Amino acid sequence: MKQAGSGWTRRGALGGLGALAACRPPAAPGGDVLAAGQPAAVLLSALAPARMIGWPRRPPTEALALLSRTAPIETGSLTGGGAPLGLEAAAALRPRLILDYGDVSPRMAAIAERTQARLGTPYHLLDGTLSHIPQAFARAGKVIGEEARGEILAERAAAVLARWRGAQRTGPSFYYARGGDGLETGFAGSLATEVLEGAGWRNVARNAAGVGRTTRERIAAWDPEVLVTLDPRIARAASRDPFWVRRRGGARRRILLLADLPFGWIDRPPSINRLLGCAWLAGGDRAAQEVAGWLWGIAPGKLATLGGRWLA
Template sequence: MLRRNFLLALAALGLALLPHPGLAQNTRSFIDAAGRHVELPVQVHRAMAAGPPASVLLYALAPDKMVGWVRAPSAEEKAFLASPYRDLPAHGRLTGKGNTANIEAVLAMKPDVIVDVGTVDATYASLADRVQQQTGIPYVLIDGRFDKSTESLRQLADILGEPGKADALIKFTDEAMQRLEKVVKTIPSDERPRVYYGRGPDGLETGLAGSINLEVLDAVGATNVAAGAGSGGLARVSMEQILAWNPDVILTLDKNFQDKVGTDPAWAGIKGIQNRRIYRAPTLPFGWFDAPPGINRVIGVAWLTSVLYPGRTTVDLRQETKAFYRLFYHVELGETQLDSLLATATGKP
């Protein structure tokens, strides 16, 4: 009798440990960019971005499913974002430099899935596993390299359970890349500029070889002068190094740096300064060249091609910008907004 009761107890325990039929029917397996098998809900209603590139991708594709922003948009940025999404709460970031979100904050947002877009390696996979274990929330990694832009759109649409939602964005991205390829093929190697990308108000931070922050520069066939200083991500460099590189063009996102570099005696001997080839990429609501290195860079292709190879592309930058903002940012730009965006994209005398 005792043995029979023991066997019945074991059987009951075994049944309790089996996956619940309803649970199995409401999940599906997804293999992310790190090769991790993640069980996703069949229906995703709320999605959380782990970092800025994921935040932009999620907003572009499915703003109605965002639980919030990694960082609250500024008043200037909100003018280029759609209502009511621009007023969603900030939840902080889980990944990258300056991560600010904690497990309690994640749980409070009640997401069905967490998405990270960007570099995929063992470190990011370990973080994803740890957060997933601590929260019980599926955490998916998407490869955020620039040449994977269409794939990242398609994968996020699949994760959210709406595979057709990315079609128009993918079409726009594919056409932009095809035009870029045609233009770059016509540029002889000796006409491709050597470029320095200066970050921050002093311009002394830049991206090294292989940096995700300079992928658009590689895509347009230009040379990153800092590539010879090493490989990896961002790094501080010296004025002496920049003088030795003597770049043909200076790129930046920072207005303070653009305003002062043309009259700073320390930079006066550089070819790009002498030829007044100093360009600042538009940054509202997200950077066209970087900041963050996400899907927002697709519009940067037309801009950078136009400033590096003037007269070699037939793209109407104003129309391209309006179409991009309509599709990816869900806003119709007025002429004044277009003027303010593109005013920063011209050379600085």
């Protein structure tokens, strides 16, 4: 196992966050950093888009239109969540290093060690916990040689998280609807619902872990106050379906549709895009749009339609 900076590492230290120049160092032409999975690619798209070799899973066209500085090619994924990228194909991309971001479990650490040993390419595994986003920016910036930009993003991310924590209160109970029919959800304690739970909202889905399927019967028994989704199709269908909009005793259930551009505001994937959800919970649409602006350089005119909508 190599030391941080020359091989894989579970997480990096934040270090000092002084006033730094905002200029971005010159990037290698064509990209030289391989994202192991989509969460790492989203981090890179904000930190150093020109350094990306490509996307493990190509984002939708409407997202790429907001991310014009990133590589449009699809590489496949070393860690799941898309078409698999084999080691021979990864070697053919000739990465200078591999960046992974998310779960730092023993299984993922073993993948990092094995891949580094087989390819002879430094593999950096960073902790994807929401509260560690500032450390992830700083560490990723250091290992890929974009330290000034990494420190700036770390400082700004820390400020967003501080406002999010400061705005915490006892929120409503909620069910997070995913999948085509809304019956896929993030169970309590999962990365998928960390943004809402950390703001004091109470996740009613508690009979499993991670992300998985449930049933209408269970949702009815949980009786959440709010249905949350990133999918406009789910939101529209739910607003017309008595099952979703009526609670026990006849009270009306509220439906919250949060934006999913350029990535989901509470997950999809569980990466630095979750800062948008934190900013929205603390300061509404304008606060989230401001974060999208400094993360990805999105022009203000393109941000006006992004936000949260209460449909019921």
